[in-house]
Every structure is written in C-alpha cells, then in structure tokens.
Amino acid sequence: QKEVEQNSGPLSVPEGAIASLNCTYSDRGSQSFFWYRQYSGKSPELIMFIYSNGDKEDGRFTAQLNKASQYVSLLIRDSQPSDSATYLCAVNSNFGNEKLTFGTGTRLTIIP
C-alpha cells in the first residue's frame, strides 16, 4: 500500500467551476499535510498546508483534513486556466523521524 495516494487524473474541470482534488494517507500518526502545485517543466511550489482537522481557506483554495478517515482534499473555487497543473499531496509521516512523503500527483486541466 502506498503511503500517500492520489488519483493521477487527468481531471478536467470547466473554467469557473470548483475543482476537487483528493488524497488519502496510510500513517495514522501523520501530523501535517501539504499541497504543492507543479506546472509542466517546473518545480513544485507550496500552495497550502493544514495541521488540524477541518477546513482552511486561502483565497480561492480550501484545504480540508479528516484525520479519522485519513483523508485530505484541496478545493479550488472559480477555477482558472492558470490552475492547470499537477497537484501533489504531501504528508509528514514517521513521527519522531519525520520525512515528507509525496503522492504521485493529480493532473488538473481547466477547460476554458
């Protein structure tokens, strides 16, 4: 079982709609959760992080965390063509010997 799982996509969403990206993780001891965006040919950049159960909003982005279900999601409201990228979920696992584990990413395409 992979430590961090994401649907590879591609996920196609019309411009202006809500894009929903999902991620599950296997380590119940995981403490912190991150979403990175990677444009084609570029390096990943951090867009959101969440440490507590519930929702965290930042502009058009909302991160949601449910530790009981071992599930974290990213919602992008009013999707724009510039949001087209691969979104990587990352989890800090192995509490006490922490390393960041990435999912393989979900490729998102916003259709104008």
Next chain:
Amino acid sequence: KAGVTQTPRYLIKTRGQQVTLSCSPISGHRSVSWYQQTPGQGLQFLFEYFSETQRNKGNFPGRFSGRQFSNSRSEMNVSTLELGDSALYLCASSFLRDTGELFFGEGSRLTVL
C-alpha cells in the same frame, strides 16, 4: 531574495559514470532535502541535511550520497550510474528541519545513456 539554485540544470552521462549535483539554498535556510522525480514513481525522498549532518535518509542504495557544507550549500553524488537513475533531481530548502514547507529549486535533469 534569491531562490534555491541548482547546478547543472541538464546533464547527460553514460552507465558506470558518476555525477555530482549542487544546490545552494535560500539565504538563511539551514535544511536541504533532495528528491528524485520520475514519471512512474513521483517524488521520492533521498536525504535531508541540517547543519552539515544527514538527518534523514530515504530508501535508495548507497550509490546515492550527499553532504552539506558550513554555508548550507549541499551536493549529492551518484556513483556507478544506471539507466534507471535518469530523473529530475530536486533540491529543496527550508528554514526549519522536519518541515513540509519546502522551497524547491528548478532541478537537475539527469539522463543516463
């Protein structure tokens, strides 16, 4: 504020050779992590250095090694290159260790022929 700088950006090697990649972190960042990115496996953690000491290591063979200097600059070395080592090698820096808030460089794309 300058970002994370990696050199070289592209390189081509043949099997059996060795390669050294360099990473200069953001000024003031003392933690440097290295990742290998391939289409099939995604981002795989190689190792993390903090204050010149390796703090964490991923599941890679001993052919992969690294070090960090007193100015926080880091190098990684891969010896006896194999075709499967072809990948994008990403360096990331952070102010704290054991954090997921990483700043990535543009990467070094290695092709092994």
